[in-house]
Amino acid sequence: MSAPDLLARCLGYAPQLLDGAVTTLYLSLIAVVCGFFAGVFIHVLSASHNRLLAGFARTYVSVIRGTPMLAQLLVFYYVPTALGLPLPGVMSAAIGLSLNTAAYQSQILGAGFRSIPRGQIEAAQTFNLTRRQALWHIEIPQVVALTLPALVSEMIDVVKATAVVSVIAVTDLMRVGQQLASVSYRPLEVYTLAACYYLAITTLLSLAGRALERRIARRT
């Protein structure tokens, strides 16, 4: 195996892998953003005084955390069809990933919410802020700043979790790797290259997270 040949082959794989990487990246971004808002919602439910809502939130988190991502994706792909609502694979994947990361993010955010002094909420009430205003303007900015490292780590987990979406007909980075391995009959180099793409994505995300952390640290 000569090095120039290897390099030429890898350059040949690059455009297709890049296509797959774009799919992986946008699926992850949709999931992380939707999952954040859903995570806040789940946290609010679990902290509510209504025992039914709090119980629902707890059950949701334990069901999602206690079952494999693969099984969840298959449920979101096949169950709607059985009910007569065939969602495209990409949409099922986006929903499944969002609902999955929502459970984890709600736990991460929960720790942040608990560390905010009770007095701040009371002060907000004194200033006639509604519960919702206090949540979005006082609590969440602090919670995000506090839990940013854990959120970035969850984001990286989501990127890696997307590697199973090909079972529901989404051609992501991993699937492109499999397709290329099948044509070239050289799985080792194709999968190594695909792993490098994943590493590039996750490195960029963690660098962006660290930059954001530093920005927040300067402001406070």
Added chain:
Amino acid sequence: MSIRTIVLSLAGTFMLCVALPSHSQDKDLLERIKEKKEIVIATEARYAPFESVENGKIVGYDEDLMNYVLKALPGVKVTQLDLPFQGLLPGLDAKRFDLVVSAATVTKDRVNRFAFALPVADATTGVLLRANDHSIKSPSDLNGKVVGSQVGAATLLALIAYDKKLKEEGGPGVKEIKQYVGFDEAYADLAAGRLDAVAQSVPNLGPLLKARPGVFAVLPATIGPKTYFAWAGRKDADSASLVKLFSDGIARANHDGTMKQLQMKWFGMTMDVPSDSMPTPTM
């Protein structure tokens, strides 16, 4: 939002989902495809030379043959999904797609559950070896060897049946049968020495030998009964006319020489495939 509103809206959504499919049931699948001008095909695009992806497009023997057959449906757009083999038949069952155009071996179990169009290629199981391994000269030399195949593939069934036969003949049988998610990983393990042989359909082996010269060799003899590759539809009255349209198209390709021409193009050899009816599978 009160709990009652949440419960009511969820119940409403559910009812809507259940109510949706009730209309348009008087027309069968083929008529609906013509009306919608779209057919949804599922393929496992990592099974060269039958189907693989080149420059982002699915190509291969099945793809060319499918395009020939689809000339009978002018103006119908093809939406082709690529997913792992294990998801193809379950997804067809769950009505995620109209037809599976991927090399699926016709077996007893599958015939009971799915409606196959006429066969497109020979699928008899061959034995792939490492070129530098001279210890296996006939199928019976697989006694005591580690052999791999793909989960859910019919060649795995052929291998298991052959292992049983070896044991009935008084041999120790295959030492271990390893199951892979895809054949590519099995080939890689064979090249790396973790396997002694791979059980794979004969038409797939030619292009592999050509792509990795000097690494692999093929045993001249085959194992297991003669089997065929075919495309699958659902086994109900709704899908019957669509499956027949594909069978007719495949028979046409068989008679006018298109099939032989495509076989030369993709496999570098031709094979006889029955053009009148699907032989009853023995496995």
